[in-house]
Amino acid sequence: NAGVMQNPRHLVRRRGQEARLRCSPMKGHSHVYWYRQLPEEGLKFMVYLQKENIIDESGMPKERFSAEFPKEGPSILRIQQVVRGDSAAYFCASSTGDEQFFGPGTRLTVL
Amino acid sequence: DAKTTQPPSMDCAEGRAANLPCNHSTISGNEYVYWYRQIHSQGPQYIIHGLKNNETNEMASLIITEDRKSSTLILPHATLRDTAVYYCIVRVAGDGYNKLIFGAGTRLAVHP
Numbered sequence: 676n677a678g679v680m681q682n683p684r685h686l687v688r689r690r691g692q693e694a695r696l697r698c699s700p701m702k703g704h705s706h707v708y709w710y711r712q713l714p715e716e717g718l719k720f721m722v723y724l725q726k727e728n729i730i731d732e733s734g735m736p737k738e739r740f741s742a743e744f745p746k747e748g749p750s751i752l753r754i755q756q757v758v759r760g761d762s763a764a765y766f767c768a769s770s771t772g773d774e775q776f777f778g779p780g781t782r783l784t785v786l
Numbered sequence: 787d788a789k790t791t792q793p794p795s796m797d798c799a800e801g802r803a804a805n806l807p808c809n810h811s812t813i814s815g816n817e818y819v820y821w822y823r824q825i826h827s828q829g830p831q832y833i834i835h836g837l838k839n840n841e842t843n844e845m846a847s848l849i850i851t852e853d854r855k856s857s858t859l860i861l862p863h864a865t866l867r868d869t870a871v872y873y874c875i876v877r878v879a880g881d882g883y884n885k886l887i888f889g890a891g892t893r894l895a896v897h898p
Contacts, residue, residue, distance in 0.1 A: 708885065766830070
């Protein structure tokens, strides 16, 4: 039973480029959450999605960040025109409504 | 903001019990206490959760005080692989909306 999968595991971008982070939830899970962890800090909630719907995006920065969870395929967290402050570990989690199971994360480095 | 208070760090000798405290004095009647841990920047790992009764699973035990204002996570025989940051989180469970709000957690160091 495969766990939550994220790719890429490491992503390097130059300032101004776009970053796309993918998350495949556990089989049968229809809830996906994205969290961000800045260096030496705790995890911060970003967005909660169900299939084709954004349920709560209260933690998403107002600009440059977007997320989707299409009917088919993985959830995508997209960061446009990245800046150095976007360097962080991005974790997604999936759930059936109770416990959340986390993926290994994507470490984004912006040069 | 997190609704819990935890000590920033703790030490434990390998093979001994690790007792990690958590204060949640403003917990509501329908909120559960959850524990997660994060080993060296890996994804957080669910450990255990409870409402008011003590709980035990293969990883740990959770002791919740009668007034539910505090709890203790017990790792009965800590190993070096239990070195991690442990997060105590309170939230409403089972309502289909379960955003986790992480605090700073307790950094547990297990030493030989």
